[in-house]
Amino acid sequence: MEVFADLLLAGLTALKDYIALHVLTCLIPAFLLAGGIVTFVRRETIISYLGAAARKLSSFGIATGGSFFISACSCTVIPVASGIYYGGAGVGAAFILLWAAPAANILALVYTGQILGAEMVAARLISALLMSFAVGLVMAYAFYKEEKTRVSTVQVSRGPLMSKKGVILLLLLVAWLVAPNYIVSQGPYWQKVAVWAIGLLVVAAYVWKFIDRERIKAWLRETWWFVRIIFPFLLAGVFVVGIIGALLPQEWIQTWLGGAGLRQSFLATLLGSVTYFATMTEAPFVDTLMNLGMGKGPALALLLTGPGISLPSWLAIAKVFGIKKALVYVPTIMVIGTMVGWIAGFILD
Numbered sequence: 001m002e003v004f005a006d007l008l009l010a011g012l013t014a015l016k017d018y019i020a021l022h023v024l025t026c027l028i029p030a031f032l033l034a035g036g037i038v039t040f041v042r043r044e045t046i047i048s049y050l051g052a053a054a055r056k057l058s059s060f061g062i063a064t065g066g067s068f069f070i071s072a073c074s075c076t077v078i079p080v081a082s083g084i085y086y087g088g089a090g091v092g093a094a095f096i097l098l099w100a101a102p103a104a105n106i107l108a109l110v111y112t113g114q115i116l117g118a119e120m121v122a123a124r125l126i127s128a129l130l131m132s133f134a135v136g137l138v139m140a141y142a143f144y145k146e147e148k149t150r151v152s153t154v155q156v157s158r159g160p161l162m163s164k165k166g167v168i169l170l171l172l173l174v175a176w177l178v179a180p181n182y183i184v185s186q187g188p189y190w191q192k193v194a195v196w197a198i199g200l201l202v203v204a205a206y207v208w209k210f211i212d213r214e215r216i217k218a219w220l221r222e223t224w225w226f227v228r229i230i231f232p233f234l235l236a237g238v239f240v241v242g243i244i245g246a247l248l249p250q251e252w253i254q255t256w257l258g259g260a261g262l263r264q265s266f267l268a269t270l271l272g273s274v275t276y277f278a279t280m281t282e283a284p285f286v287d288t289l290m291n292l293g294m295g296k297g298p299a300l301a302l303l304l305t306g307p308g309i310s311l312p313s314w315l316a317i318a319k320v321f322g323i324k325k326a327l328v329y330v331p332t333i334m335v336i337g338t339m340v341g342w343i344a345g346f347i348l349d
Helices: 002-040 043-052 058-067 077-086 091-104 106-116 118-142 144-148 164-183 189-210 213-247 250-257 262-274 282-291 296-308 311-321 323-348
Strands: none
Touching (some): 002 106, 002 164, 002 189, 058 118, 077 091, 091 118, 091 296, 091 323, 106 282, 118 144, 118 296, 118 323, 213 282, 262 296, 282 296
């Protein structure tokens, strides 16, 4: 019972620290940003261009860029990617979306910067861009003959990606999100709250003056959807992370995941590829492991593969896209993730 009580206390302590330091200055702006992206970005424009250019390399760039605006975990992104694929988008573009949306969406990237710092978020962003094109090329080449028999049914939409007012609002939300932890990176928490409050006033004034009431209501509905879906998983994930941090011997982490070796990177990739991470929960998990001695290279490998694939998503991908595509896609992510983590380890450590 004493051991159980200690583990429970560790989980609750992690939860308390997380709520105290991140909910106000990070999660509230982050959820409003996610809701704003859904409300103000025309997803039809992104999706339609994937279909029109499905057999061209340029569609990979569109798929990668569009993925940054879709905040989803490895399982919930499958219906989005499959809808695009069966609508006529190329297999390379569809699987870029399937991987990049959970692994490198803007919400996860900004949150990574809040938890792990600018160096890790920059490494995650650059690696995600490179991995996206690698995944697209592998899938497109592996299923080249099959692609020649498919016909795109998606029509190109020539409308703008979003209105000017929407662009300004999203930029203000991003600034509000990053300002407290970057302007006051080393200061006391009340200073971060002060910066956050100033940002809130600026955003509220702009919304009141330039955004119509129906759009505001739609934005808040989408924001609440993200809160309902993600926030409980975040709290549960942080609680579990606290318990794991108390259970795992520091020596074990340092031995198997410390440093910058190929073995450490592969083990981190393997851990990430079978474990389910709700979006954004990977950052506090990796932070805990790094505090126990995990190297930056293996940490990056886990950040890239953990949100992008999981054991449940393996089965779902095989069901939706076919076993052959799953057997190509999953090992591709694991191999590329291992190599990226291995190379990055020598650069970052």
